[in-house]
Structures are given as C-alpha cells and as structure tokens.
Amino acid sequence: MTTTAASAGQGLASGPPHAPRQEDLATPALERFLARGRAQVVDEHDRALWEALHGLTDGGKRFRPALLMHLHRALGGRDHHVASAVADAIELLHTAFVIHDDVIDGDEVRRGRPNVGGTFAGRARATGASPERSHHYGEAAGILAGDLALAGAVREIALCGARRDVVVRLLDLLEEVLHRSAAGELADVRVSLTVEASLADTLDIAEWKTAAYSFELPLQAAAVLAEAPEDVVVALGAVGRCLGVAFQLQDDLDGVFATAEQTGKDPLCDLREGKCTALITVARSTRRWEELAQYVGDPDLTADGARRARELLTACGARRAVEILVRDLREAAVAGTAALPGTAREPLLEMIRLLLPRTAPSTAAAPAEDRTRARTRVRGAA
Incomplete structure (x- = not known):
C-alpha cells in the first residue's frame, strides 16, 4: 500500500483559506514539495x-x-x-x-x-x-x-x-512532537558527555526521539483526520509511546547482535560509536563492565573484539534485560488496543506484529547477581 493511493475524483471537506485546489491534491505532497x-x-x-x-x-x-x-x-x-x-x-x-x-x-x-x-x-x-x-x-x-x-x-x-479546526489540532500535535524531539536530541547529546545516564534517561530519549514522531504522531493524526472521539486519540498516543520505545530498544539490540544482512548496516558501528543505549546503560551497572568498557566506544574495534563484547553483554544480563523490556512494552501496546474501536484494533495489531515480531528473550546463561541487578534497573524505569 502506498500513502498516496487516493481517488482523484473524491470530494474534499471545506478547508482553510488558501487550501490547495482539487487538481493539486491529486499530486502527492512529497512530489509537490520537491x-x-x-x-x-x-x-x-x-x-x-x-x-x-x-x-x-x-x-x-x-x-x-x-x-x-x-x-x-x-x-x-x-x-x-x-x-x-x-x-x-x-x-x-x-x-x-x-x-x-x-x-x-x-x-x-x-x-x-x-x-x-x-x-x-x-x-x-x-x-x-x-x-x-x-x-x-x-x-x-x-x-x-x-x-x-x-x-x-x-x-x-x-x-x-482539512477543516480549519482539524488543521489546528494537527498543528498542535506537530508542535508538541517538535518540542519533544528537540528535547530528545539535546538529551541524547548530553548523556554522551558523561557515563552517569540512567536507564530512565535512555528510555525518555527513546520516547522523545522515536516514539513521539514515528508512532504517536501518525496514529493520533489518523484519528484526528477520521474525527474519532478524543478518548481514542489519547489511547492511540499511549499505544504509540509503548510501541515506539519498544521499536527503538529492539533497533538498539539489532544494531549490536544482528548481522549486516539483517539490518543493512555495519554490525560494528553501534559498538564503535559507544552510544548510550539502554543495553549499554544496563551493562554499565554490572560487574562485567570493567572488561566490556574497553570495547564499547573503541573506533578501531575489530570483529573479534565485537564478538567478545557481545558475549559480555549477554553474560552480564544486559541483553536479556532489554529483551524483556521490549517484550513488556510490546505487550502493553497490544493491551492498549483494547480501548480502540473494533474496526481499528486488528489493523493496529497487525502493524505491531510486523514492526515487532514476537520473539522469546535470550535464554543465554548469566550470573545470578548480574541478572538481578539488570532486571531491577529495568523494573525501576518501566
């Protein structure tokens, strides 16, 4: 399905002053912009x-x-x-x-x-x-x-x-997203300056930078355009936050543990950059960090070094802790769809299945002390 598959002959609702002409709307917005x-x-x-x-x-x-x-x-x-x-x-x-x-x-x-x-x-x-x-x-x-x-x-x-009141509502949503995304970008740079970022900090950044515009905005905009009740708009915002944060956390996991064929990017890139993700934040609180720190953020990291880093991220419980958090957030997003009209629930559930396929958390063994500390941090931030 493309986002521009609309009938050229369909009538338009009365719009704001200077609204585009019918024949203009037959051209996709991206093409008009370019x-x-x-x-x-x-x-x-x-x-x-x-x-x-x-x-x-x-x-x-x-x-x-x-x-x-x-x-x-x-x-x-x-x-x-x-x-x-x-x-x-x-x-x-x-x-x-x-x-x-x-x-x-x-x-x-x-x-x-x-x-x-x-x-x-x-x-x-x-x-x-x-x-x-x-x-x-x-x-x-x-x-x-x-x-x-x-x-x-x-x-x-x-x-x-769209009608003037609908456009105003959409612009309000956009303004909120721009504000939160700017705060998320600033926080993302700030936490890279120090090693003191908490798991709550990294989850906030995922919510502001990813969930807000990639999930909350399109879901809520769809509801506003369809003139759905306000409680549906609010419920979609909650679903979008859970789905967006889970999506970002899974992307962080894939950036370290998936192959280049699976992600389309260099599997050493995220480790070399040493970005302050939830995975790294959890690992930093464990006794394995002293050894792991030499690999995270090393611009000259080798394939062997990356392999050892992945072993340590698994052994310290960080990988499993984040996988569990992804699973819990996915389940929360699924549960949130119960507040939606029946006709909307299944399409959204299908999108959740496509974006976050259900997978079991890693069962690799980790020391009991490391598992306990990692899970405690995740629960405290959730």
Whole structure:
C-alpha cells in the first residue's frame, strides 16, 4: 500500500483559506514539495541541494505514512486525499529529522551512500578545500536541507485541505512532537558527555526521539483526520509511546547482535560509536563492565573484539534485560488496543506484529547477581 493511493475524483471537506485546489491534491505532497523547490532554484548549488533532498525521500520503509493511512481507513476516515497529504508531510518531517540527526552525529553516510552533508563535503573536497572546511560546508548544507524539509512538512499539514479546526489540532500535535524531539536530541547529546545516564534517561530519549514522531504522531493524526472521539486519540498516543520505545530498544539490540544482512548496516558501528543505549546503560551497572568498557566506544574495534563484547553483554544480563523490556512494552501496546474501536484494533495489531515480531528473550546463561541487578534497573524505569 502506498500513502498516496487516493481517488482523484473524491470530494474534499471545506478547508482553510488558501487550501490547495482539487487538481493539486491529486499530486502527492512529497512530489509537490520537491517540484516547488526545483522550480525556484537559484543556481547549480541550490539545485544540488534539492537533488540531495530528493534522494533522501526516495525509498525507505515508509512505515509512518502506512500507519496513518491504515488506521485512518480503519477508523472510518473518508477523505484519503487529505490523509495522504498529512501522511506524506510526516514522512517529510522524518526526512528533516534524519538530516539534522546526521549533522548532530557528524555522519556523512546514510544507507550506504553519502547523505546531504557527505554529498556537499565531497563537492567541496573536489574543489581543493581542506577536510575541515569541506566538513563545515557539508554541515551547513545538512542544516539548511533539514530546515527546508521541516518547513515543507509544516506547510503541507497547514494546507492539507482539512477543516480549519482539524488543521489546528494537527498543528498542535506537530508542535508538541517538535518540542519533544528537540528535547530528545539535546538529551541524547548530553548523556554522551558523561557515563552517569540512567536507564530512565535512555528510555525518555527513546520516547522523545522515536516514539513521539514515528508512532504517536501518525496514529493520533489518523484519528484526528477520521474525527474519532478524543478518548481514542489519547489511547492511540499511549499505544504509540509503548510501541515506539519498544521499536527503538529492539533497533538498539539489532544494531549490536544482528548481522549486516539483517539490518543493512555495519554490525560494528553501534559498538564503535559507544552510544548510550539502554543495553549499554544496563551493562554499565554490572560487574562485567570493567572488561566490556574497553570495547564499547573503541573506533578501531575489530570483529573479534565485537564478538567478545557481545558475549559480555549477554553474560552480564544486559541483553536479556532489554529483551524483556521490549517484550513488556510490546505487550502493553497490544493491551492498549483494547480501548480502540473494533474496526481499528486488528489493523493496529497487525502493524505491531510486523514492526515487532514476537520473539522469546535470550535464554543465554548469566550470573545470578548480574541478572538481578539488570532486571531491577529495568523494573525501576518501566
């Protein structure tokens, strides 16, 4: 299913002033955004910036728009043109966050190819610029491209064609998400400055950075567009928080324990970066950390070193503790669907099954002391 599969002849509800024309809404929001940008380019460098943006919006899993569109239909929503525009706007918001996240992390590669920053850093190097100046140019391009995508997402929601009160409600949701995502990014950088972050801190970051815009926003936006009762909107927010945090924790586990074929990324990357994930936070509280610390955050970590790090993360109970937390959050998300109308429950349960397949926690042996300490930390933060 695509997020833009809407009938071109379907009527629109009365929208806010300056709402897009019917024929405009037949064009997907992402295409409109890119077409407007290309039509206004001022030089070849500006054109390259929009080409880089287009590259980031092409492909990807697009599960956020899929969440919105599936649930919108399940809740009885009828105006799929409008829902499609908002779904595409949320994907554009995701693009903006991805670009800015790469700038914050200093990354120049995404999905195995240069990202916006990497593209423009490469262009600068080709002219003979120094590595430092080239990297700075790439960072500038990333910040600006992310700003353009963010402004485009806000514009698409504001002019999606929904009634004025619905648009205001959607913009309120968006404003809250932007606030929480900014707080999450700042916290993510802050906890990397020290080793004192708690498990509660890492769970908050997962909620603010991932759950808020990837799950809560599309689910709640679907309900608002379908004019569902407020208690349904609230219930979907709770489901989205549990699902989003579980999704991020599982992604952290996969980043260390899954293969490159399974994740599409270097299995040494997360360990080399030494990011303060729940997995690392739990491990840091165990007696195995003294040995494990030499591997986590080592930019020159070898495959053998990574293998030993995985053994220690399993032996100290950290892996099992996080797997249990993923399972508990998944079950909480499933339980939360009971508050939804019957027609919406099954599609959402199916999405949960797809995004978080049910797996049993690791049964690898761990010292009793380590297991107890790890589980205590998880329970205290849940």
